[in-house]
Amino acid sequence: MQRGAEKLDIIVCVKQVLDHDIPPRDFKVDEEAKAVVPPSNVSPVISNFDEYAVEEAILLKEAHGGTITVLTAGGDNARDLLKKCMAMGCDEAVLLQDSAFEGSDPFGIARILAGAIRKIGAFDIILCGRISSDWSQGATALALAEALDLPSASQLIKIDVNGEKLRCERVLEDGEEIVDISTPCLLTASNEINTPRLPSVKGILMASRKQIPVWAAGDIGVDAATVGAGAATLELTRLYKPDLSTQCEFIEADSLEEAADKLGDRLREDKII
Numbered sequence: 001m002q003r004g005a006e007k008l009d010i011i012v013c014v015k016q017v018l019d020h021d022i023p024p025r026d027f028k029v030d031e032e033a034k035a036v037v038p039p040s041n042v043s044p045v046i047s048n049f050d051e052y053a054v055e056e057a058i059l060l061k062e063a064h065g066g067t068i069t070v071l072t073a074g075g076d077n078a079r080d081l082l083k084k085c086m087a088m089g090c091d092e093a094v095l096l097q098d099s100a101f102e103g104s105d106p107f108g109i110a111r112i113l114a115g116a117i118r119k120i121g122a123f124d125i126i127l128c129g130r131i132s133s134d135w136s137q138g139a140t141a142l143a144l145a146e147a148l149d150l151p152s153a154s155q156l157i158k159i160d161v162n163g164e165k166l167r168c169e170r171v172l173e174d175g176e177e178i179v180d181i182s183t184p185c186l187l188t189a190s191n192e193i194n195t196p197r198l199p200s201v202k203g204i205l206m207a208s209r210k211q212i213p214v215w216a217a218g219d220i221g222v223d224a225a226t227v228g229a230g231a232a233t234l235e236l237t238r239l240y241k242p243d244l245s246t247q248c249e250f251i252e253a254d255s256l257e258e259a260a261d262k263l264g265d266r267l268r269e270d271k272i273i
Contacts, residue, residue: 008066008124008161008183010057012090013113013144014050016074016081017134019043027241034239046081049129053189055196056159057127058089064161067091069120073101073112079212086207087199094120098216103229110143111227115220117148123184125166130155130188138188145186153181157192 019042026039038044046054057068070085072078073096082093096112104112117126126148128141138154145152157176158169165180171190181187199207217224225231251266253259267273 008060008064009122010060010066010068010125010127011117011120011123012050012054012057012068012070012085012127013141014054014070014072014081014085014129015047015132015134015140016044016072016078017047017132019045020048020133029239029241031238031240034236036239043080044077046084047129047133049131049133049189049191051129051196052191052193053127053129054085054088054090055194056189057125058197059194060125060159060161061089066124069094069123071096071113071116073097073104073109082212083204083207083210084199086210087203088197089203093210093212095212095214096216096220097214098224100217100222100224100228103232104227105232105234106137106139107143107233108227108231109140110147112217112220112222113140113144114147115217115222116215117144119215119220125183126150126186128186128188130190141186141188148186150184150186151181152186152188153179154188155190156187157190159187159193 018036018038022039022042026042028037028039029035030037054070060066061068068090069092070082070090071094072081075097078095082095086093094116096116101108101112117123126144128144130141131138132140142152142154153168153170155170155172156168157171160167162180165182166185168179168181168187170177170179171192217227249266251259251262253262264273
């Protein structure tokens with residue numbers, strides 16, 4: 001349901017991920033469990049593209065008024081992520097937490113977010129990052145748009161309010177494209193769209209006082225059988241750290257021609273050519 005162009009009520013969906021700057025020595029994988037082992041000395045962070053979505057929502061609110069609600073599905077430590085979003089300028093936050101949600105693939109997460117958004121009610125825009133900075137699949141946002149039967153535009157680098165429509169500029173492999181889209185809609189932000197702000201001291205203090213409600217599957221009308229690992233359509237067959245070790249062999253010769261001949265012989269021995 002559309003609120004109107006004069007005031008924009010925005011929902012931002014964010015994801016908590018491992019810090020992108022984890023030192024390689026601290027990055028470990030449990031190959032049997034097919035999971036990354038979170039390092040004890042590095043706190044998780046907001047997915048970097050989602051941070052651009054949060055900033056764009058704040059910029060739109062500052063220009064046109066309205067409210068921003070931020071959603072994430074995760075454990076108790078995801079509260080810190082939501083607090084940061086509110087410290088930046090979001091108004092409300094909801095943590096979606098249920099043991100039934102664990103192991104959900106992008107389509108399961110989309111069903112969870114869709115249930116929460118239906119519970120929230122009317123809105124103008126849903127903003128997401130164009131991809132997550134861990135798996136980089138870019139499927140959740142568009143699956144969410146489909147679940148809510150919304151028009152969507154992805155990889156945006158500019159959003160302008162144009163009457164009752166939004167004029168969006170999106171980046172493509174071979175250039176840029178301008179599209180007009182009616183609200184309510186779902187948009188995904190690319191990293192060229194803005195520069196995320198740092199939370200202010202005042203914002204951090206205000207966010208620390210806010211209560212974050214927790215919604216489980218029953219609170220948002222989500223059937224537990226449609227989410228979680230049991231409902232996943234994506235099968236992870238192997239997760240491992242690649243072996244990046246290399247070997248270097250020097251070809252010794254008295255001339256470039258002789259070196260080229262020896263190199264050719266060596267490559268043929270290894271059946272590379």
